[in-house]
Amino acid sequence: MNLHIIKIGGNVIDNSENLHRFLKDFAALDGYKILVHGGGKVATQLATTLGIESKLVDGRRITDIETLRVVTMVYAGLINKNIVAALQAVNCNAIGLTGADGNFILAKKRPVKTIDYGFVGDIDDNSINPGNLKNLLDAGFVPVFSALTHDGAGQLLNTNADTIASALAVALAKTYQTTLIYCFEKKGVLQDIDDEDSLIREIDPERYEELKEKQIINGGMLPKLDNAFTAIACGVKAVIIGKADELGLLKQNHSFGTRLSTRI
Amino acid sequence: MNLHIIKIGGNVIDNSENLHRFLKDFAALDGYKILVHGGGKVATQLATTLGIESKLVDGRRITDIETLRVVTMVYAGLINKNIVAALQAVNCNAIGLTGADGNFILAKKRPVKTIDYGFVGDIDDNSINPGNLKNLLDAGFVPVFSALTHDGAGQLLNTNADTIASALAVALAKTYQTTLIYCFEKKGVLQDIDDEDSLIREIDPERYEELKEKQIINGGMLPKLDNAFTAIACGVKAVIIGKADELGLLKQNHSFGTRLSTRI
Numbered sequence: 380m381n382l383h384i385i386k387i388g389g390n391v392i393d394n395s396e397n398l399h400r401f402l403k404d405f406a407a408l409d410g411y412k413i414l415v416h417g418g419g420k421v422a423t424q425l426a427t428t429l430g431i432e433s434k435l436v437d438g439r440r441i442t443d444i445e446t447l448r449v450v451t452m453v454y455a456g457l458i459n460k461n462i463v464a465a466l467q468a469v470n471c472n473a474i475g476l477t478g479a480d481g482n483f484i485l486a487k488k489r490p491v492k493t494i495d496y497g498f499v500g501d502i503d504d505n506s507i508n509p510g511n512l513k514n515l516l517d518a519g520f521v522p523v524f525s526a527l528t529h530d531g532a533g534q535l536l537n538t539n540a541d542t543i544a545s546a547l548a549v550a551l552a553k554t555y556q557t558t559l560i561y562c563f564e565k566k567g568v569l570q571d572i573d574d575e576d577s578l579i580r581e582i583d584p585e586r587y588e589e590l591k592e593k594q595i596i597n598g599g600m601l602p603k604l605d606n607a608f609t610a611i612a613c614g615v616k617a618v619i620i621g622k623a624d625e626l627g628l629l630k631q632n633h634s635f636g637t638r639l640s641t642r643i
Numbered sequence: 644m645n646l647h648i649i650k651i652g653g654n655v656i657d658n659s660e661n662l663h664r665f666l667k668d669f670a671a672l673d674g675y676k677i678l679v680h681g682g683g684k685v686a687t688q689l690a691t692t693l694g695i696e697s698k699l700v701d702g703r704r705i706t707d708i709e710t711l712r713v714v715t716m717v718y719a720g721l722i723n724k725n726i727v728a729a730l731q732a733v734n735c736n737a738i739g740l741t742g743a744d745g746n747f748i749l750a751k752k753r754p755v756k757t758i759d760y761g762f763v764g765d766i767d768d769n770s771i772n773p774g775n776l777k778n779l780l781d782a783g784f785v786p787v788f789s790a791l792t793h794d795g796a797g798q799l800l801n802t803n804a805d806t807i808a809s810a811l812a813v814a815l816a817k818t819y820q821t822t823l824i825y826c827f828e829k830k831g832v833l834q835d836i837d838d839e840d841s842l843i844r845e846i847d848p849e850r851y852e853e854l855k856e857k858q859i860i861n862g863g864m865l866p867k868l869d870n871a872f873t874a875i876a877c878g879v880k881a882v883i884i885g886k887a888d889e890l891g892l893l894k895q896n897h898s899f900g901t902r903l904s905t906r907i
Contacts, residue, residue, distance in 0.1 A: 428693060448721060451720050451721050451724055452689075452717065452720040453720070454720070455724045455739075456717070456720020457716050457720065459720075460741050460743055460744075461715070461799065464743040465797045468796050473743075473744065473745075474738075474740070475740075475743075476739075477727070479724055479731055479737075480724075480727050480737065480739050481738045481784055482736060511736075511783075514784075517782075518778040520778075529731060531731060531732065532732050533729045533732035535724055
């Protein structure tokens with residue numbers, strides 16, 4: 380059976396019209412599917428209103444206890460449950476989750492080295508319980524994960540949504556023909572970052588090495604693609620990187636954006 | 644199979660020590676089980692901090708769009724997910740839900756008569772999808788419901804937790820030997836409201852009529868018990884009204900507090 384795991388970020392969540400169009404396309408996808416969402420601007424806005432300073436180190440949020448309360452309210456409450464209600468309205472039997480629910484994603488609090496990230500969870504090869512998730516999928520539910528996990532001892536932990544999506548894909552790749560899809564603000568991997576028409580449609584590991592050598596892929600795209608090829612090496616069938624509002628093309632063309640796989 | 648549906652309110656949720664003791668006792672219960680929780684003081688506190696006025700009419704919260712955002716964050720996010728993480732820590736495979744998740748509880752926005760309650764949902768005989776819930780219970784999960792439902796068209800609705808608990812009990816009574824338990828601040832129904840030692844251990848419909856005639860039961864307890872006997876008339880095996888910190892007695896004595904049933 381096919382399984383699509385799709386991650387959306389703030390650029391989709393923060394715009395109600397974009398979000399609803401995306402959710403309609405998501406609902407229309409055949410086969411098993413899982414949605415993973417980040418937080419968007421709402422968490423930062425709420426923290427500001429509550430007088431909680433948002434501290435970022437290298438783009439990563441330091442999650443003190445007050446910030447954890449905010450992200451738990453915004454990610455698992457406000458955003459997650461509104462997505463679930465919107466999916467139910469288009470006949471998609473969504474069920475909104477964190478990694479604590481069903482013990483689906485067990486994380487470890489990030490150890491303090493030079494920086495104390497606070498209540499941030501790191502996940503590893505043993506974090507995901509695929510049996511529990513398979514039960515939920517087989518029962519006909521469509522899991523919608525917010526970017527929170529737990530430590531198994533009662534502590535919720537803030538966890539990167541990209542990482543959750545790829546860990547889910549790898550853990551379920553043994554059971555399903557799994558495609559991992561990252562929706563972001565561009566059409567996909569571009570030859571020229573300023574030209575949306577320069578989309579590279581397919582990349583295999585060989586082509587990836589070439590593109591890196593020629594410095595066509597660099598900066599923030601490198602860790603994204605490195606993670607993608609790691610997921611593929613672990614059994615994920617393909618990784619697609621593209622724009623949320625083009626998800627509808629997946630049903631027609633079996634792909635959209637940039638498709639990464641072992642072989643073109 | 645036995646199913647226990649237990650509702651806890653603010654008096655349990657607002658005290659971390661009480662809550663954790665209760666959750667340990669809940670986790671230890673055999674058979675199928677469902678937890679339903681209200682909101683406690685946290686929603687009112689957050690609303691106040693955000694400058695949103697809490698409007699109550701006859702003790703019922705008017706839920707405008709801003710208040711709905713607050714209760715969605717607090718009930719479905721903060722309280723629900725911390726309860727789930729705490730249950731997982733005592734090996735109870737909890738899964739935190741609203742009525743939107745899995746389309747478990749479909750409500751209707753309360754019609755405006757003299758008062759506009761805003762985004763408040765009323766539930767009826769067709770609100771609960773027992774098949775969907777049975778799938779979840781059979782898959783080994785322990786549902787934890789916060790006091791939110793949806794209208795099926797994308798709108799979340801604030802819904803009374805007592806009502807959710809009794810509607811779940813009635814809907815599932817055909818499938819399971821269902822006991823509905825309301826935890827509140829007293830030991831149960833008391834002969835003398837100021838004397839915790841005057842607990843009435845069992846009430847059947849006949850005794851209930853006597854107690855009402857003698858005005859031993861009156862005031863706020865009347866609608867609670869009327870609802871309880873309605874649930875029993877609809878097939879719920881028994882309703883227990885008691886103190887959360889005595890739930891542990893249920894395992895030993897098969898009851899605690901006041902037990903309502905068709906026959907003593």
